[in-house]
Amino acid sequence: MYSSRSLRPRASQETFISDFSVTSSAVSSLLELDPTPMDSPMLSASPDRELPSLPEEESLSMSDSTHSLRSNPGTTSPPTNSTTLGLSGGGGHSAIYYLTRIQKYSSYTFTLFTTLHIATTSIIPLAARSVASSESYLLLAREIYQTPLSEPLFVALPVVAHVGSGIALRLLRRKYNLRRYGQQVEKGKPPSVLKSGWPTLSYIAASGYGFAAIFAAHVFMNRGLPLLVEGDSANVGLAYVSHGFAKHPVISWVSFTALLGLGCGHMVWGWAKWWGLSQGAGWQLERHTGNAVVDKANKKKRRRKLLVINGVSLVAALVWTAGGLGVVARGGPTLGWVGKLYDGLYEKVPFMA
Numbered sequence: 501m502y503s504s505r506s507l508r509p510r511a512s513q514e515t516f517i518s519d520f521s522v523t524s525s526a527v528s529s530l531l532e533l534d535p536t537p538m539d540s541p542m543l544s545a546s547p548d549r550e551l552p553s554l555p556e557e558e559s560l561s562m563s564d565s566t567h568s569l570r571s572n573p574g575t576t577s578p579p580t581n582s583t584t585l586g587l588s589g590g591g592g593h594s595a596i597y598y599l600t601r602i603q604k605y606s607s608y609t610f611t612l613f614t615t616l617h618i619a620t621t622s623i624i625p626l627a628a629r630s631v632a633s634s635e636s637y638l639l640l641a642r643e644i645y646q647t648p649l650s651e652p653l654f655v656a657l658p659v660v661a662h663v664g665s666g667i668a669l670r671l672l673r674r675k676y677n678l679r680r681y682g683q684q685v686e687k688g689k690p691p692s693v694l695k696s697g698w699p700t701l702s703y704i705a706a707s708g709y710g711f712a713a714i715f716a717a718h719v720f721m722n723r724g725l726p727l728l729v730e731g732d733s734a735n736v737g738l739a740y741v742s743h744g745f746a747k748h749p750v751i752s753w754v755s756f757t758a759l760l761g762l763g764c765g766h767m768v769w770g771w772a773k774w775w776g777l778s779q780g781a782g783w784q785l786e787r788h789t790g791n792a793v794v795d796k797a798n799k800k801k802r803r804r805k806l807l808v809i810n811g812v813s814l815v816a817a818l819v820w821t822a823g824g825l826g827v828v829a830r831g832g833p834t835l836g837w838v839g840k841l842y843d844g845l846y847e848k849v850p851f852m853a
Contacts, residue, residue, distance in 0.1 A: 596672055599665045604774055606661040607767075613645050613655050614767065621738065622823030631738045631831035638737050663712050666705065673699045704769045704778075711762040718759055725845055735841060742831030743842040748852050756825060764817040772809050781805035 620641040625634040645654055678697040722740070726733035745752040772778040782802045788795050834842055846852045 596669060599669050599672070602661050603665040603669065606658040606665070607770060607774070609654055610658040610662060611767070611771075613658075614763075616641050616645060618820055621741075621828065622820050624823070625738065625827040626819075626823030629827060631742055631828055634828075635737050635739065659712075659715075663708075666708060670699060670705075704766060704773060707762050707766040707769070710758070711766045714755060714759045714762060717755065721849070725848060729845055729848055730841070735838060736845075738828050739831065739834045739838070740842055740845075741828050743834045743839060744846060745829040745831075746833040747843070747846060751852060752829070753825075756829070760817050760820050760824065764820060765813045768813040768816055769809060772812075777805065778809060781809055 620634070620638045624637045625631060628634050645651060674697040677699065721744075722736060723733055726736045741752075769778060772781075780802055783806060785795060785799050785802065789798075833839060
């Protein structure tokens with residue numbers, strides 16, 4: 501009933517012609533096609549997207565990775581042998597693994613100091629509505645975080661560790677990027693994102709570098725300068741800041757506004773990243789599914805996250821501003837020998853003399 505087919509192997513073209521009987525108008529032969537290489541997802545991706553993650557980084561969760569390189573299962577990765585990069589520790593983890601955790605947990609310690617400092621320089625003055633009445637609380641807080649032991653451990657070391665690990669992470673990721681796509685770079689035809697090898701600078705990173713710079717200036721003015729000139733900072737408190745606003749209003753308002761704005765934005769977005777809340781936050785979709793209903797829901801979710809995180813940043817900045825700029829900045833100049841002491845300190849700064 502059914503014709504049996506021969507099991508004798510034949511060339512592919514002969515097999516198809518002999519097995520199928522068709523009319524002369526429908527006869528067509530198969531063409532031999534040369535195989536074409538598959539396009540690399542990375543090379544066809546938008547140059548604004550971050551690079552796929554290295555094998556050493558795949559063990560990190562998205563919430564634990566700062567400026568993490570995107571994981572792309574369709575991209576061929578280099579060998580997973582950690583000795584190839586020479587950056588793995590004895591426990592089998594890469595340097596990025598440890599640097600990410602240093603950056604994360606150092607922010608925990610510094611947040612404790614920041615909370616106490618904001619409370620004594622903004623929230624308490626806002627509640628007391630007086631600079632003089634709030635000075636005693638600031639002096640009391642200094643007994644906690646400004647001792648010879650606590651200041652290096654809970655303020656200086658966490659700041660240096662946080663900023664230093666962030667810089668080291670960018671340098672290592674650039675090195676990884678250049679090694680991963682070194683062949684394209686050598687040929688002179690790399691994707692535009694790989695011309696320098698630097699990973700994308702996110703808002704959290706950009707605000708962090710800006711905050712680090714303005715924070716260093718703040719520490720110098722309120723801690724370093726008194727130590728260099730007077731030998732200690734016992735006489736420097738909220739009245740010192742009020743005196744600076746009264747005598748040098750422009751530079752004081754600009755610097756403190758930048759300190760509050762960058763600080764609140766960086767810290768709130770940083771905590772949102774550690775908790776995994778900032779993933780997927782944005783105004784526009786990064787990828788479209790082609791389904792209008794799904795794309796609309798995803799866009800709404802992304803925008804809701806963005807608005808919530810920015811809303812929390814704004815509330816934190818307003819609370820800090822209400823006491824710091826609304827009360828302390830309006831405290832007026834200090835009179836007497838203490839006022840002259842403050843003038844002598846500010847005169848040591850070239851642009852405030």
